[in-house]
Amino acid sequence: MSKIIIGRYIPGNSIIYKLDPRGKLLACILFIFVIFLANNWITYGIISAFALIAVAATKLKPKVFWAGVKPLVWLIFFTSILQLFFTSGGTVYWNWWIFTLSSYGITNAIYIFIRFTLIILISTVMTVTTMPLEIADAMEWLLTPLKLFKVPVDKIALVMSIALRFVPTLFDETLKIMNAQRSRGADFNDGGLIKRAKAISPLLVPLFISSLETAVDLSTAMESRGYRGSSGRSRYRVLSWSNVDWINLGFFIALTILLLIFRTH
Amino acid sequence: MKLKKWFEISLQNLVLLGIVVAMDVVLSKISFGPATVQIGLGFIGSVMLGYFFSPVWSAIGGGVADLVTSAIFGQQGGFFIGFTLTAMLGPMIYSFFFYQKPIKIWRIVAAVLLVTVIVNVFLNTLWIHIMYGLDFRAALIQRAPKELIVPWIQMVVIYFVLEALSRVKIKK
Numbered sequence: 001m002s003k004i005i006i007g008r009y010i011p012g013n014s015i016i017y018k019l020d021p022r023g024k025l026l027a028c029i030l031f032i033f034v035i036f037l038a039n040n041w042i043t044y045g046i047i048s049a050f051a052l053i054a055v056a057a058t059k060l061k062p063k064v065f066w067a068g069v070k071p072l073v074w075l076i077f078f079t080s081i082l083q084l085f086f087t088s089g090g091t092v093y094w095n096w097w098i099f100t101l102s103s104y105g106i107t108n109a110i111y112i113f114i115r116f117t118l119i120i121l122i123s124t125v126m127t128v129t130t131m132p133l134e135i136a137d138a139m140e141w142l143l144t145p146l147k148l149f150k151v152p153v154d155k156i157a158l159v160m161s162i163a164l165r166f167v168p169t170l171f172d173e174t175l176k177i178m179n180a181q182r183s184r185g186a187d188f189n190d191g192g193l194i195k196r197a198k199a200i201s202p203l204l205v206p207l208f209i210s211s212l213e214t215a216v217d218l219s220t221a222m223e224s225r226g227y228r229g230s231s232g233r234s235r236y237r238v239l240s241w242s243n244v245d246w247i248n249l250g251f252f253i254a255l256t257i258l259l260l261i262f263r264t265h
Numbered sequence: 266m267k268l269k270k271w272f273e274i275s276l277q278n279l280v281l282l283g284i285v286v287a288m289d290v291v292l293s294k295i296s297f298g299p300a301t302v303q304i305g306l307g308f309i310g311s312v313m314l315g316y317f318f319s320p321v322w323s324a325i326g327g328g329v330a331d332l333v334t335s336a337i338f339g340q341q342g343g344f345f346i347g348f349t350l351t352a353m354l355g356p357m358i359y360s361f362f363f364y365q366k367p368i369k370i371w372r373i374v375a376a377v378l379l380v381t382v383i384v385n386v387f388l389n390t391l392w393i394h395i396m397y398g399l400d401f402r403a404a405l406i407q408r409a410p411k412e413l414i415v416p417w418i419q420m421v422v423i424y425f426v427l428e429a430l431s432r433v434k435i436k437k
Contacts, residue, residue: 008339029344032396068339082403108398115397127339135336155279156325162283163290163333170284170291197422201429204309208433211288215281223276 008068008127014059015244016129021138023245027252028126034252035115037259044114046262050255051118054125068124069117076116084109136164137239154230166214170207177206271319278318282326285313289330290337308355311380312423315359316430323364327356347392351384358383368427373420381416 016024031051038044055065069076087105094101127135140157147153178188181202188199274282289310296305314326331352335344362376390408394401 008337025344029346032345036395036398078407079397079399079403082407083399086400086403112397112399119396123339123344126344127335132336136333139332139336155274156329159279159283159286159326160329160333162280163286163329164336166284166287167290167333167337170287171294174291174295193418193421197418197425200306200309200422201425204426205429205433207288208313208430211284212281212433215277215284218284219277219280222280227276 008124009131010060010064010128012058012060012129014057014129016054016058016125018242018244019248020239020241020245021130021134022141022239022241023248024126024130025135025138025142027248028122030252031122032119034256034259035118037256037263038111038115040262040264042262043259044111046258047255048114048118050251051121055121058125058129060128064128065121065124068128069120072116072120076113079116080109080113083112132164133237134239136160137237141239152230158230162218170211173210174203174207177203271321274318274322278322282314282318282322285310285317286326286330286333289314289326290334293330293334294338308380308419309422309426311355312359312363312426313430314356315361315376316363316427318356318360319364320357320360323356323360324353328353345392345396347388347395351388351392354388355380355384363427368424368431370424373423373427377416377420377423381412381419386412 035047038047084105085099085101087100087102087108091103092100093103130138140153140160143151143153143156178186182188186199186202188196188203190196191199289307292310293305293307310330311327314323314330318326328349331349358380359376362372366372386405386408390401390404393399393404
């Protein structure tokens with residue numbers, strides 16, 4: 001369980017680690033939109049090369065990336081196979097009821113397979129090379145423009161950092177409560193539907209009561225340390241943008257232009 | 266008048282929101298049951314957000330929970346804004362039905378059905394369709410078996426959860 005608490009961050013010191021999380025997050029989000037542009041073999045080749053360069057630049061073992069893909073392997077296979085039989089067009093090789101195996105279907109299934117894998121690889125690069133706290137800071141920065149629409153971004157950021165801070169604590173707490181209830185006979189994995197549904201409240205109620213107490217204590221502590229709302233405060237943890245980040249974005253823009261040139265219009 | 270109230274929140278509730286969001290993240294990593302019918306507890310987090318906070322703050326809580334999950338665990342299948350939107354919509358729908366309202370069976374049934382149809386069946390399938398270029402029908406077929414079974418289990422669990430939570434609230 002402690003492995004989950006730390007998150008998926010793996011320490012290292014390759015160039016990707018030195019990038020600003022904002023640039024990385026931006027590239028990661030845009031990657032999913034850019035991948036829409038790929039629609040033939042050349043563009044899929046280009047985008048795969050880009051993703052593999054990013055993976056290689058982390059200098060991490062392939063095992064790390066396999067761990068990212070592994071939980072979704074069946075979903076990827078199942079999805080690709082469904083796609084295989086639901087796309088019609090081109091040469092038909094085999095046909096039964098609503099299922100058709102055609103040349104379009106085969107290329108489409110391979111495209112989807114590549115898409116899935118690339119998206120997972122890129123987001124694994126992101127989460128493995130960036131600390132959760134940095135990702136949260138980057139997310140907060142990305143939310144800043146919403147201030148124009150009077151969205152309470154500062155409050156959202158506060159909620160985010162409290163949540164981030166309390167996930168490990170609550171994880172421990174949950175395990176402790178489950179063990180405590182188990183030690184006096186509670187069974188979370190047995191019995192019918194109703195019994196199992198009822199078994200959740202001995203877990204949830206103590207968890208919620210302790211959360212409520214933590215919230216009261218923490219808000220009192222914050223107020224006694226002079227917290228009077230989120231605006232008009234300074235920042236201790238600051239992200240810094242450097243030249244490497246421009247190169248990162250430059251790579252990304254080059255990728256987009258290449259895809260725009262080579263895609264089938 | 267009511268709408269304006271939905272936007273207000275005290276510091277204590279804001280901190281509680283942060284902690285409930287953390288609970289949501291933790292619960293979504295726990296699942297019960299035999300290997301064949303694993304039921305994730307993530308929906309309980311959404312229900313808790315909806316029960317304790319106004320639709321506005323429930324939605325924000327749901328969105329933050331999605332962001333925090335991606336920050337800590339990495340989003341399986343990649344960061345995509347659509348999933349953040351659906352993560353906001355679920356708690357918001359629960360909030361319309363449960364926030365400052367008595368617990369009624371019809372509310373639970375209606376809320377779960379709405380969330381299942383709008384969020385899980387329609388929107389999440391749409392995002393997968395957009396993200397991976399997967400055929401919409403194929404994506405629906407893939408989801409159908411799960412979405413036909415799970416809502417009924419969720420209704421039973423939500424009933425007991427809300428009963429239990431309402432007791433905590435009275436004691437406070």
